[in-house]
Amino acid sequence: xPHKTLVIGGGAAGxxxxxxxxxxxxxxxxxxxxxxxxxxxxxxxxxxxxxxEIDSFEALFLAQKEAYVQAGxxxxxxxxxxxxxxxxxxVDVAGEGEVHWDRLVIATGFDYADPGVPGGDLDGLxxxxxxxxxxxxxxxxxxxxxxxxxxxxxLGLEMTTALAQRGIETHLIDPQPWALAEMVDPDIIAPVQExxxxxxxxxxxxxxxxxxxxxxxxxxxxxxxxxxxxxxxxICTHKQPNITLAAEAGLKAGATGGLxxxxxxxxxxPDVYAAGDCAExxxxxxxxxxxxxxxxxxxxxxKVAGFNAGGGTKRxxxxxxxxxxxxxxxxxxxxxxxxxxATALGIPFxxxxxxxxxxxxxxxxxxxxxxxxxxxxxxxxxxxxxxxxQEGIKERADFLATAVKFxxxxxxxxxxxxxxxxxxxxxxxxxxxxxQNGVENASGGG
Amino acid sequence: xPHKTLVIGGGAAGxxxxxxxxxxxxxxxxxxxxxxxxxxxxxxxxxxxxxxEIDSFEALFLAQKEAYVQAGxxxxxxxxxxxxxxxxxxVDVAGEGEVHWDRLVIATGFDYADPGVPGGDLDGLxxxxxxxxxxxxxxxxxxxxxxxxxxxxxLGLEMTTALAQRGIETHLIDPQPWALAEMVDPDIIAPVQExxxxxxxxxxxxxxxxxxxxxxxxxxxxxxxxxxxxxxxxICTHKQPNITLAAEAGLKAGATGGLxxxxxxxxxxPDVYAAGDCAExxxxxxxxxxxxxxxxxxxxxxKVAGFNAGGGTKRxxxxxxxxxxxxxxxxxxxxxxxxxxATALGIPFxxxxxxxxxxxxxxxxxxxxxxxxxxxxxxxxxxxxxxxxQEGIKERADFLATAVKFxxxxxxxxxxxxxxxxxxxxxxxxxxxxxQNGVENASGGG
Numbered sequence: 001x002p003h004k005t006l007v008i009g010g011g012a013a014g015x016x017x018x019x020x021x022x023x024x025x026x027x028x029x030x031x032x033x034x035x036x037x038x039x040x041x042x043x044x045x046x047x048x049x050x051x052x053e054i055d056s057f058e059a060l061f062l063a064q065k066e067a068y069v070q071a072g073x074x075x076x077x078x079x080x081x082x083x084x085x086x087x088x089x090x091v092d093v094a095g096e097g098e099v100h101w102d103r104l105v106i107a108t109g110f111d112y113a114d115p116g117v118p119g120g121d122l123d124g125l126x127x128x129x130x131x132x133x134x135x136x137x138x139x140x141x142x143x144x145x146x147x148x149x150x151x152x153x154x155l156g157l158e159m160t161t162a163l164a165q166r167g168i169e170t171h172l173i174d175p176q177p178w179a180l181a182e183m184v185d186p187d188i189i190a191p192v193q194e195x196x197x198x199x200x201x202x203x204x205x206x207x208x209x210x211x212x213x214x215x216x217x218x219x220x221x222x223x224x225x226x227x228x229x230x231x232x233x234x235i236c237t238h239k240q241p242n243i244t245l246a247a248e249a250g251l252k253a254g255a256t257g258g259l260x261x262x263x264x265x266x267x268x269x270p271d272v273y274a275a276g277d278c279a280e281x282x283x284x285x286x287x288x289x290x291x292x293x294x295x296x297x298x299x300x301x302x303k304v305a306g307f308n309a310g311g312g313t314k315r316x317x318x319x320x321x322x323x324x325x326x327x328x329x330x331x332x333x334x335x336x337x338x339x340x341x342a343t344a345l346g347i348p349f350x351x352x353x354x355x356x357x358x359x360x361x362x363x364x365x366x367x368x369x370x371x372x373x374x375x376x377x378x379x380x381x382x383x384x385x386x387x388x389x390q391e392g393i394k395e396r397a398d399f400l401a402t403a404v405k406f407x408x409x410x411x412x413x414x415x416x417x418x419x420x421x422x423x424x425x426x427x428x429x430x431x432x433x434x435x436q437n438g439v440e441n442a443s444g445g446g
Numbered sequence: 447x448p449h450k451t452l453v454i455g456g457g458a459a460g461x462x463x464x465x466x467x468x469x470x471x472x473x474x475x476x477x478x479x480x481x482x483x484x485x486x487x488x489x490x491x492x493x494x495x496x497x498x499e500i501d502s503f504e505a506l507f508l509a510q511k512e513a514y515v516q517a518g519x520x521x522x523x524x525x526x527x528x529x530x531x532x533x534x535x536x537v538d539v540a541g542e543g544e545v546h547w548d549r550l551v552i553a554t555g556f557d558y559a560d561p562g563v564p565g566g567d568l569d570g571l572x573x574x575x576x577x578x579x580x581x582x583x584x585x586x587x588x589x590x591x592x593x594x595x596x597x598x599x600x601l602g603l604e605m606t607t608a609l610a611q612r613g614i615e616t617h618l619i620d621p622q623p624w625a626l627a628e629m630v631d632p633d634i635i636a637p638v639q640e641x642x643x644x645x646x647x648x649x650x651x652x653x654x655x656x657x658x659x660x661x662x663x664x665x666x667x668x669x670x671x672x673x674x675x676x677x678x679x680x681i682c683t684h685k686q687p688n689i690t691l692a693a694e695a696g697l698k699a700g701a702t703g704g705l706x707x708x709x710x711x712x713x714x715x716p717d718v719y720a721a722g723d724c725a726e727x728x729x730x731x732x733x734x735x736x737x738x739x740x741x742x743x744x745x746x747x748x749k750v751a752g753f754n755a756g757g758g759t760k761r762x763x764x765x766x767x768x769x770x771x772x773x774x775x776x777x778x779x780x781x782x783x784x785x786x787x788a789t790a791l792g793i794p795f796x797x798x799x800x801x802x803x804x805x806x807x808x809x810x811x812x813x814x815x816x817x818x819x820x821x822x823x824x825x826x827x828x829x830x831x832x833x834x835x836q837e838g839i840k841e842r843a844d845f846l847a848t849a850v851k852f853x854x855x856x857x858x859x860x861x862x863x864x865x866x867x868x869x870x871x872x873x874x875x876x877x878x879x880x881x882q883n884g885v886e887n888a889s890g891g892g
Contacts, residue, residue: 012873045808045868053869059808296866296873317861324865331870362491362505394871395841398864399848406852415763418844419770420742422491423499424777425840427458427742 002027005309006091006099008081008245009107010034011043012295013276013302017105018073020306020314028310031074033081033093037132040068044295046134047155050141051162057135084249086269103271103309106246106259107302110239110277110292115150117222119212126234128155140232144168147232148221150209152179156236157192157327163234164199171228172196173204173221183323185338188372188386195328204228239292241278254280258291263315265305273309275301284318284405285336285383286345293319322401324394333393335401337384342374349374349383352410352438356430358391360422367391371434373400373410380410380442389430396431410438448473451755452537452545454527454691455553456480457489458741459722459748463551464519466752466760474756477520479527479539483578486514490741492580493601496587497608503581530695532715549717549755552692552705553748556685556723556738561596563668565658572680574601586678590614593678594667596655598625602682603638603773609680610645617674618642619650619667629769631784634818634832641774650674685738687724700726704737709761711751719755721747730764730851731782731829732791739765768847770840779839781847783820783830795820795829798856798884802876804837806868813837817880819846819856826856826888835876842877856884 005021007014010032021030032039038061045060054060068075076093083092084106090098112127114120126137145168149160152174163170172179178186179193193203204225211222212233220229241258243251252268254260258280265273276298280289297319304316324333342349352373359366369389375382385400387393403413413435419425451467453460456478467476478485484507491506500506514521522539529538530552536544558573560566572583591614595606598620609616618625624632625639639649650671657668658679666675687704689697698714700706704726711719722744726735743765750762770779788795798819805812815835821828831846833839849859859881865871 042806042808042868042873044866045806048809048868053810054808062807294866296864296875299873300863319863322863322865324870325867326869333865333870360488360491361508362488362500363494364499392838392841394865394867395838395845398862398871398875398877399841399845401863402845402854402858403848406854406858408848408852412848412852416844417746417765417768417847418742419768419779419840420490420740421771421840422488422494423772424770424779425844427488427745429742429844431844 002029003102003309003311004029004100005103005105005306006101007032007105007107007306008091009109009276010036010039010075011107011109011276012298013109014105014107015040016299016302017107017273017275017306017309019071020303021310022072023303024307024310024312026072030072031076033076033079035078035080036130037077039075041131042295043129043131046128046131047158047162049134050138050159051165057131057138060131081245084245086249086272089271104273105302105305105309106267106272106274106278107276108242108245108278111242112235113237113240115209115235115237117209117211119214119218122212122214122218123216124214124218124232125212126232128159128234128236141166141168144232146230147171147234148173148228148230149234149236151237152176153236153238154180154325157325159234159236160196160201161326161328164196164201169200171202171204171230173207173209173223173225175206175208177205181340183338183341184332185340185372185386188332188338188370188388191388192328192330192332195330199328239277241280241291243278246274246278254289256280256289256291258289263317264308264313265301265316266308273305275305281316282318284320287318290319290321293321294323320401320405322397324397330388331390331393332388333397334386335384335397336404337374338372338386339374342384347383348377350377350380350438350442352434352436352441354430354433354437356428356433357426358389359424360426363422369393369430371430373413373431373434373438375410375438377442380438382408382410382413400431410435410442414439448475449548449755449757450475450546451549451551451752452547453478453551453553453752454537455555455722456482456485456521457553457555457722458744459555459751460551460553461486462745462748463553463719463721463752463755465517466749467756468518469749470753470756470758472518476518477522479522479525481524481526482576483523485521487577488741489575489577492574492577493604493608495580496584496605497611503577503584506577527691530691532695532718535717550719551751551755552697552713552718552720552724553722554688554691554724557688558681559683559686561655561681561683563655563657565660565664568658568660568664569662570660570664570678571658572678574605574680574682587612587614590678592676593617593680594619594674594676595680595682597683598622599682599684600626600771603771605680605682606642606647607772607774610642610647615646617648617650617676619653619655619669619671621652621654623651627786629784629787630778631786631818631832634778634784634816634834637834638774638776638778641776645774685723687726687737689724692720692724700735702726702735702737704735709763710754710759711747711762712754719751721751727762728764730766733764736765736767739767740769766847766851768843770843776834777836777839778834779843780832781830781843782850784818784832785820788820788830793829794823796823796826796884796888798880798882798887800876800879800883802874802879803872804835805870806872809868815839815876817876819859819877819880819884821856821884823888826884828854828856828859846877856881856888860885
C-alpha cells in the first residue's frame, strides 16, 4: 500500500530520501519541505567558485526544478516546518497548517557552532551554506581586503585556500596546535601549512576567538593572539547536527548531538527516519557514534531512509570514513583513524610509513605521496590511514576505508599487486611500501 | 651459512633477486650476469621517450653502476651464460669458463614471438627492448615517414600512440577483431580506437602479417589486407618466456611456456629459482598459469626468489593481475577477467556497468570513466573489472584486483563509502554505481 512520506530538508539527504521513497514504490506520495529557494545543488562547490576554480554558481545546480516535478517529487520551496507531532503524525507547516504523514524523514542538516563571542550580529560575518547568499557574498569578496577564517575545519581549509587564491589577505585562526587537528596528524598537515605560508596566508594556531569588533560592520577580529584588522570573517566552526525540531518532538539524540538511528535509518519513533548531517552513525571499528560526514554519505543515507520509509528494506552499514580534500597546494586524505585520534581513543597501533610517487620517477607530472598506515598490533589488521600528495588520494582513501572494513592486514597490503605503467603508476605502489614498512616495524626491524 | 647465488638476467626480476639475496643475508655473494651494457633502467619508459613525453633516455636509468658495487652486487655486463649444469651446480660463462653456484636465479625475461614471415632480417625492423638500441632507433625515427606496428599487444598500444604523437604515419595491424583482444573487451577499447583514428592512425584489424618486403631495407609490409608501404616496422608480438637455457638444462615449463615455480619461486630443480617474464604464476581465481606480467610483478617476484635463494623464507602469492596503460587519448585498465576472457574460459558471470565521472560534474578537468564489473552469479563475488577513462584508473585497478583476491561481492562494493570532494572525487563513485547496476541486473532488474 502506498504511503505519504514527508521529508524535512532539501539537501543531499533530503533529495536522496525523496528518490528512495519513489524507488521503493512509484505510487508513494512524497513531499520535500525546504526553507531555501533551491534544492539539488552542490553546496560543496561554493568554496571553489569563491576561489575562481569554478566559473559560476550556475554550474553547481544538478537539476532544474522541473526535473523533480517530473520525478513525482513535490518540493515546497521557502517553506518552514515549525513542529512535529509524533503521536498524531502531523507536521505544522508555515502557510499550510497541519499536514499528515504516514512516514517522516528528517534531513535537517547541520548548523555551524555558534562562535559564542561578542559581535556575532555585525555585518561582514559570512556563514557558507546557501547558494543564493554565496552569490551575494561572492560580489562582496571583490571588495574585501582582509579576511579571517574562523577555525581550521574541512570548510575552513577550503575557504582559506580559496580566499588566498583570490588574492585576499587571509588569516586562519584555530584553538588547536595545527589545522584539522581532531582528524589529521601533524606530519600530514605540515606540507599543507607550509604551502599556505607560501601563498601568503597568516596562520594563527593555539589561538582563541575573542570577539568580532566594529560599529555596524566588522573592522577587526579579537583573538588571544591579538587583534586582526579585517573586513570579513568566514565562520567555519564545527558542524552541529540541526535537530531542534526533532528534539522538541522527543526524538533521541546521541553523544555527537545527532539523531540516533538504527541500520534502517529509523529513529527512536515509529515511522520516522533521519539521514545526513542531523543523524549519528556508528563507526565500524569502535561503534562510537559519528556525525557530520560528507554529501556522499548524506545522499546514500537519504536513499536508504527514503527506501525504508517507502515500504522497502535497505540497510546502511557502519562507517569507516574515507575522506579527502585539497588544502593549500596539496591534497590530504585518509580513512578511519590517524595517530592523533587513535591515541586519543586509547587504541594501540603499529605504524607503517612511506614516501612514494604517483607515476614513474621520470614521467612528467610525477608527484610525491606520503602515506601512513595504522594497524592493530599482533595481527596487523589495518585500522586507519593518512596521506598527503596530489594525485590518487581520493581513490586510495576509498580503497583503504574498504580495506579497514574487510579486515585486511599490513601483510595483505605488503603483498598487494599493483599496476605499473610509467604515465599512471610507479613501480612500487606507495600503499605497498608503507605496509612493508609497517610489517618491518612490527617485527622490531624499524 | 652464506651462499653464492648467481642471477642470470639483469632486468627488474634479476635486480630484484640480487637485492633479495643480500636482504636475506648481507654476507651472501651474488653475481648478476647480463648480456647487455646496462642494468637497472626502466625499459617500460622507452615508448614514452619515442613519443616525446619524456625528454631523454638518461631519465630512465634508476641507479648508477657504482650503486650496485656499493650494495655488494657484482654485475657482469655484456656477459653471456651459455649453459647450466644442474647436477654439478655450475654455469658456463663466456670469458669466465665454469662458475660454481650454491643457488641459481633464472631471470632471463622474454623474447618477442617470431613474426614467422619472410623478410625478418631486413633493416627497418625494430624490436623495442634494449635502451642502447632504443637510443639509436630514436634518431632513425626522425627520418621515418611511415611505420607499421605489428600486433596490438600492450607494447603495440604504447608504440602506436607514441609514433602517432611523433607525427609519423602509423599503421597498426593485428589478426584479432580489436586491439588487445585477448584481455580487453570491445566496449572498453572502442574509445581508444576512435581516438587513434582522430590522431590519424590507420587501423588494420582481422589482418594477418604476410611479409616484410624490400631489398636490404624495409620498403613495405605485406598483409592480408594488402601491402602497406613503410620504412619502419615495430615488432610488438606476443611476449614469450625466454627459457632456452633453462629448458636445455631440463627445467620444467608450463602451458604458457614459462618456467613452473612454486610459491617460493623455486623451479623443478633443487636450489634453482626463477622470476619475472620467464616464469609462470598461477592465477588466483583459476589456478591456471599466466606469464608476461608487469615490471612491478617481475621485481616483486625477483625479491622473493632472491630472498629464498639467499636462505630466507618468503612466499609469492597467486596473481589477480591489476593492469592499466595509456592508449590513444585514454587510459584503460582492469583486474583479472573481462567478458571476453571469462567467456572464453567458460566462466559464468553477471555484469554491472556504469558511466561515471572522476570529479564533481562541474569541476574543471572532470573526466568520464566507464567501468564494468564481473561477478559470479549467486553470491556476486567479484571476478574481474575493466575500465576506460583518464584519471584514477591505476588506483581503481589496484583496488579491484585486491577486491577480487579477498572475495568482495557486488553487494559489498555497492555499499562502499567514498570520498566526496569536488576537485578530487564525484558524489557517486563509479565503482559503486557499477556494483549497484550489477546487483540490479542479478536480481532481474536490468
